[in-house]
Amino acid sequence: MGAVSMVEGVKNVMGWRALSTGDRVPLSQPLPGVPQPVYAVPSAQDQATEVTTLANGLRVASQNKFGQFCTVGVVIDSGSRYEAPYPSGISHFLEKLAFGSTREFKDRDAVLQELEKQGGICDCQGSRDTMIYAASADARGLAPVVRLLADVVLRPLFRDDEVEKTRQAIQFELDDIDCKPDQEQLLFEMIHAAAYAHNTLGLPKLCPRENLSAIGRQVLYTYLSHHFTPSRMVVAGVGVEHQPLVETVQRYFVEQPPLWEENPELVLDNRMEPDRSLAQYTGGLVKAAPPPCDPQVSKDLSDVSPGQTAIPELAHFVLGLESCSHQDPDFIAFCVLNMLMGGGGSFSAGGPGKGMYTRLYTNVLNRQVSLLWLEPLGHMYHWMYNATAYNHAYGDSGIFCIHASADPSQLRDVVNVIVREFAAMAGRVSDMELERAKTQLQSMLLMNLEARPVMFEDIGRQVLASGHRRDADYYIAQIGQIGAADIERVVQRMLGTRASVAALGNIRGLPPVEDIEAGLLSKDGALPPRRFSLFGQ
Numbered sequence: 001m002g003a004v005s006m007v008e009g010v011k012n013v014m015g016w017r018a019l020s021t022g023d024r025v026p027l028s029q030p031l032p033g034v035p036q037p038v039y040a041v042p043s044a045q046d047q048a049t050e051v052t053t054l055a056n057g058l059r060v061a062s063q064n065k066f067g068q069f070c071t072v073g074v075v076i077d078s079g080s081r082y083e084a085p086y087p088s089g090i091s092h093f094l095e096k097l098a099f100g101s102t103r104e105f106k107d108r109d110a111v112l113q114e115l116e117k118q119g120g121i122c123d124c125q126g127s128r129d130t131m132i133y134a135a136s137a138d139a140r141g142l143a144p145v146v147r148l149l150a151d152v153v154l155r156p157l158f159r160d161d162e163v164e165k166t167r168q169a170i171q172f173e174l175d176d177i178d179c180k181p182d183q184e185q186l187l188f189e190m191i192h193a194a195a196y197a198h199n200t201l202g203l204p205k206l207c208p209r210e211n212l213s214a215i216g217r218q219v220l221y222t223y224l225s226h227h228f229t230p231s232r233m234v235v236a237g238v239g240v241e242h243q244p245l246v247e248t249v250q251r252y253f254v255e256q257p258p259l260w261e262e263n264p265e266l267v268l269d270n271r272m273e274p275d276r277s278l279a280q281y282t283g284g285l286v287k288a289a290p291p292p293c294d295p296q297v298s299k300d301l302s303d304v305s306p307g308q309t310a311i312p313e314l315a316h317f318v319l320g321l322e323s324c325s326h327q328d329p330d331f332i333a334f335c336v337l338n339m340l341m342g343g344g345g346s347f348s349a350g351g352p353g354k355g356m357y358t359r360l361y362t363n364v365l366n367r368q369v370s371l372l373w374l375e376p377l378g379h380m381y382h383w384m385y386n387a388t389a390y391n392h393a394y395g396d397s398g399i400f401c402i403h404a405s406a407d408p409s410q411l412r413d414v415v416n417v418i419v420r421e422f423a424a425m426a427g428r429v430s431d432m433e434l435e436r437a438k439t440q441l442q443s444m445l446l447m448n449l450e451a452r453p454v455m456f457e458d459i460g461r462q463v464l465a466s467g468h469r470r471d472a473d474y475y476i477a478q479i480g481q482i483g484a485a486d487i488e489r490v491v492q493r494m495l496g497t498r499a500s501v502a503a504l505g506n507i508r509g510l511p512p513v514e515d516i517e518a519g520l521l522s523k524d525g526a527l528p529p530r531r532f533s534l535f536g537q
Helices: 002-014 016-021 090-097 108-117 139-154 160-179 184-195 217-227 242-254 331-341 359-365 408-424 431-448 452-466 472-480 484-495 513-521
Strands: 050-053 059-063 069-076 121-126 131-138 233-238 284-287 315-322 343-345 384-393 398-406 500-504
Touching: 050 242, 059 242, 059 452, 069 139, 069 452, 090 121, 090 131, 090 160, 090 217, 108 121, 108 139, 131 139, 131 452, 139 233, 139 242, 160 217, 184 284, 184 315, 184 398, 184 500, 233 242, 233 452, 315 408, 315 484, 331 359, 331 384, 331 398, 331 431, 331 472, 331 484, 343 359, 359 384, 359 408, 384 408, 398 408, 408 513, 431 472, 431 484
Parallel strands: 059 233, 284 500
Antiparallel strands: 050 059, 069 131, 069 233, 121 131, 315 398, 315 500, 343 384, 384 398
């Protein structure tokens, strides 16, 4: 009996009796009798990003973050878009050669062992407009980590055997991409080439096979000497104090010169200045190099199964239009539009936050099975394998595109569906789908910024582009202000540009680009009737 009385007393104190015998308390109200929780609120100092510009133009940015570990790295205004005067593929080589032998470390193992002393890991990623070298380690090991990063970025040795191994690794990677059922990486290369006429942002990110033998030590050092300069670099840190980071960067990045300044013989004599061309969106069509046997098959995807289970042969289609740069006032509206369109694969798993109510899911991917008396056959897309929207934004331009794939026999239907979806963007946007897209974008932003490496990259990219960093609260507010009129405005802006088209696989059914552009200009997005000729296409 004593034990029962004790339980009853606890129930009375905690308010449980009220829950079981009285009125139910809504989830939006606090429980009666339960102490009000006291939440920990981050201070303004912890949320502020400090930026210091050193005497040579190198910028140092940091933001404190609770925890024992930190992420420090270098974000550089470099990438495949700047390779016009060079053999394309240099950034691909640099990404593979990163964290190899340097003046202070004899090989990659020595670099990794030094990082392991601080409980750290490292990574290098190259894109079309940036190169990022980063390391995450115990915050108490800040000085050794910055010293290592400075050596990796400014004093790499590029031994002949390392360059040759990198050449072989890239060759293997290109072979692997060719064999993969997923062709997304190659399609992104193609749509950029189509949008920017194989120039600036249209230059290949992946090293072309014909350039593998053309890239050597001197070419690499020449490129570094013009692009890895202080004014084009930001050293960013998350989870570190700002002043110690500034002092350490001054010691290892400023006071110790780069290897190519110590030894000018490493650099080629010709003076190839950085390419400062603005990206010019042109639109156009790019297909993979066709084999001699069949000009209507840009790439044979009929047998790409990695195992015994057969993977269906697919024809891939990407349609893109010019959006805007990440410095444009319409950038946020384009991001909301991207979330509103959403999309994915027909056979991918669902779940909260998946975007199952985005337009490409509700209008395309979920129209797999239907009651014939409720929905006509013409509006069923059971053959659609994938439909996904992407928005690629850069410092001076951007491209909004939709990638779709299906059986080659359905390629014209795929094009028709995607063109209709582009044309439908100019129509009315419901309040529900707009609010859902905005909420999902805000949620994704906050969730991603919880990770130190993502926050580091955000700081580095923003400071590199604009000299300062806007915090998450700014973007949350900007997203919240987007209305239906903003979506309609950016869609009209986008539909006024030329179409970019990339096609891969058996593309016999691909309509002409002129028909695609005519469909984009029509109200219902319908392609012109198929034209027949006695003399073929």
